[in-house]
Amino acid sequence: MLDIAVATSGDYPDLDEDSVPLLDALRSLGLRCEPRVWDSGFDPAAARMCLIRSTWDYDSRREEFLAWARDTNDQATLLPSLETVIWNTDKRYLSDLEARGVEVVPTVWLSRGDRLSEVMAARGWERAVVKPAVAAGSRGLIRVGLAEAPSAQPAADALLERGTVLVQPFLSSVESDGELSLLFADGELTHAVRKLARPGTSAFSPSTGGLSCSSSPATRPSPRRIRLSRLSMIPRLWRGSIW
Amino acid sequence: MTGENGEALLIELELIEPRLFLRAAPDAAAHYALAVAKRFSLTT
Numbered sequence: 001m002l003d004i005a006v007a008t009s010g011d012y013p014d015l016d017e018d019s020v021p022l023l024d025a026l027r028s029l030g031l032r033c034e035p036r037v038w039d040s041g042f043d044p045a046a047a048r049m050c051l052i053r054s055t056w057d058y059d060s061r062r063e064e065f066l067a068w069a070r071d072t073n074d075q076a077t078l079l080p081s082l083e084t085v086i087w088n089t090d091k092r093y094l095s096d097l098e099a100r101g102v103e104v105v106p107t108v109w110l111s112r113g114d115r116l117s118e119v120m121a122a123r124g125w126e127r128a129v130v131k132p133a134v135a136a137g138s139r140g141l142i143r144v145g146l147a148e149a150p151s152a153q154p155a156a157d158a159l160l161e162r163g164t165v166l167v168q169p170f171l172s173s174v175e176s177d178g179e180l181s182l183l184f185a186d187g188e189l190t191h192a193v194r195k196l197a198r199p200g201t202s203a204f205s206p207s208t209g210g211l212s213c214s215s216s217p218a219t220r221p222s223p224r225r226i227r228l229s230r231l232s233m234i235p236r237l238w239r240g241s242i243w
Numbered sequence: 244m245t246g247e248n249g250e251a252l253l254i255e256l257e258l259i260e261p262r263l264f265l266r267a268a269p270d271a272a273a274h275y276a277l278a279v280a281k282r283f284s285l286t287t
Binding site: 002017018021022024025026028031048049051052053054055056058077079081082085088089091093094097102103104105136154168171172173176177179180181183185186188190191193194196 | 263286
């Protein structure tokens, strides 16, 4: 029996490049670990723990993924916890975090019949991002300017047919400062990475190719900045997740 | 993300399958492995 089955997707049967160092580090601790594709011959009884890593294809079939997670959780220790998996695979978690005092990017939850142009104009948003609530990476993301909002409406409506959709302002800082990823392990901030969209691209997902990264001591935000934004409370809220 | 007034805003919280950028930080993989091992020893 394995100690840890590291769950991945069929696109990354040997894990993604980012996860290989983690697998090596786990093995160096004496743990028997192997990658396993979650939806292809996965046997939850064959490992004591299942660590979810590169399951980036769950978003088009979330219910199937959650059923797999429940089944796995019945037979092994699931990490992150089942509750975390259910909660974090739908971006409506942003509302929960906001209710707990975390400062989140302003978010409007689109309803059937809502006009993008009216949503944006009412908030003074010249540019916005429309995205499905269940999405891995930047899949399904639509970037829209106020003037083009009417022509983007059919695409937004199509997303809405498939599930919950959110609209957020496109922050100008994205182009100058990029997006800062804060990485936590067991509640502790381990490192920070600044992600910058390359010219001509609008998103950070590695699948778009629009990503460049830097990590240095200067990238790391000050503890005061983290405290003021109340981001530091997040790892304490969800101890069920190691991240 | 940085908001229009310079404030830090959360745009996403990835707990399921985050990119960890482990190659960008030399000690990070060991940190994460220890966290997983700790949970392993506590729960199995």
